[in-house]
Amino acid sequence: MRVLFSEDVSMSRKARIAQIAAWIARSVITAWVGAAILFVMVGVREVTAPDFSSEVKDRLVVIRFPLFYATGLTLVGIGLFLNAFMQRPLSVSALRGRAISGLLMLALIGMVCDYVGIYQPLEAMVIPPGQPRTPEFTRLHQWSTRINMVNLTCCLIAAGLMNWHSAASQRDDTESR
Numbered sequence: 001m002r003v004l005f006s007e008d009v010s011m012s013r014k015a016r017i018a019q020i021a022a023w024i025a026r027s028v029i030t031a032w033v034g035a036a037i038l039f040v041m042v043g044v045r046e047v048t049a050p051d052f053s054s055e056v057k058d059r060l061v062v063i064r065f066p067l068f069y070a071t072g073l074t075l076v077g078i079g080l081f082l083n084a085f086m087q088r089p090l091s092v093s094a095l096r097g098r099a100i101s102g103l104l105m106l107a108l109i110g111m112v113c114d115y116v117g118i119y120q121p122l123e124a125m126v127i128p129p130g131q132p133r134t135p136e137f138t139r140l141h142q143w144s145t146r147i148n149m150v151n152l153t154c155c156l157i158a159a160g161l162m163n164w165h166s167a168a169s170q171r172d173d174t175e176s177r
Contacts, residue, residue, distance in 0.1 A: 022162075025082035029104070029159045032075040036152050039068055058129035065123070069115045073108065076155060080104040083162070096161055103158040110151040118144045 046052060046060055083100050118140050125137050 021082040025079045026159070026162045028075040028082075029079040029155055029162060032072060032079070033152065033156050033159050035071060035075075036068075036148075036155070039064075040148075053130070055130040058126035058131070061126055062123055062129075065119055069111060069119065072111050072151075076104055076108050076111070079158070079162075080108065100158045100161050103154040103161075107151040107154040107158070110147050110154070114144055114147045114151070118147065 043064065047057055052060075080101060083097065083104065122137065122140050122144065125131065125134065125140075
C-alpha cells in the first residue's frame, strides 16, 4: 500500500491530469453507447405499443429526441476533447489516438447532420400531433436510422479502443514506473 501511495505522489501533475481525462473520456463514450442503446430499446417499445395513440407517439418524439441529440453531442464532444489529453504508450499512441478522434468526429458530424437535415424536418411533420405518415416521413426516418446506426457503431468502436488495454501498453506502463 505504501508503495502505491508513493508512486501516486511522484506522478507528475500532467500525468495525473491525463489519467483523469482518460478516465472521463472512456466513461462518457461508454455511457453514451449504453444510453443510446437504451433509448432505442425504449423508443421502439413505445412506438410499437398498442396502448399509445399516434398523437401520444408524436408528442413523445418531440419531447425525447432533442434530449437524445443534446446528450449525444455533449458526451461525444467531451470524449473527443478529452481524448487529446489521454496519455498512451508510444507503441499505440499515434494510431489509436487518431482512430478514436476520427471515429468520434465522424459520429459528431453524423449527429449534427442527422439533427439538422433529418430530425428537424421529421419533427415538422409530426406537429401538430397525429398527422398521417407520408412517404417522405418514412424515407427520412429510414435515413435517420441508418445514420444513427453508423454513429453508434463509431462510438462503440471508439469506446473499445479507449477501454482496451493491450499487453504492450501494460508492459510500457510498468516499465515507466
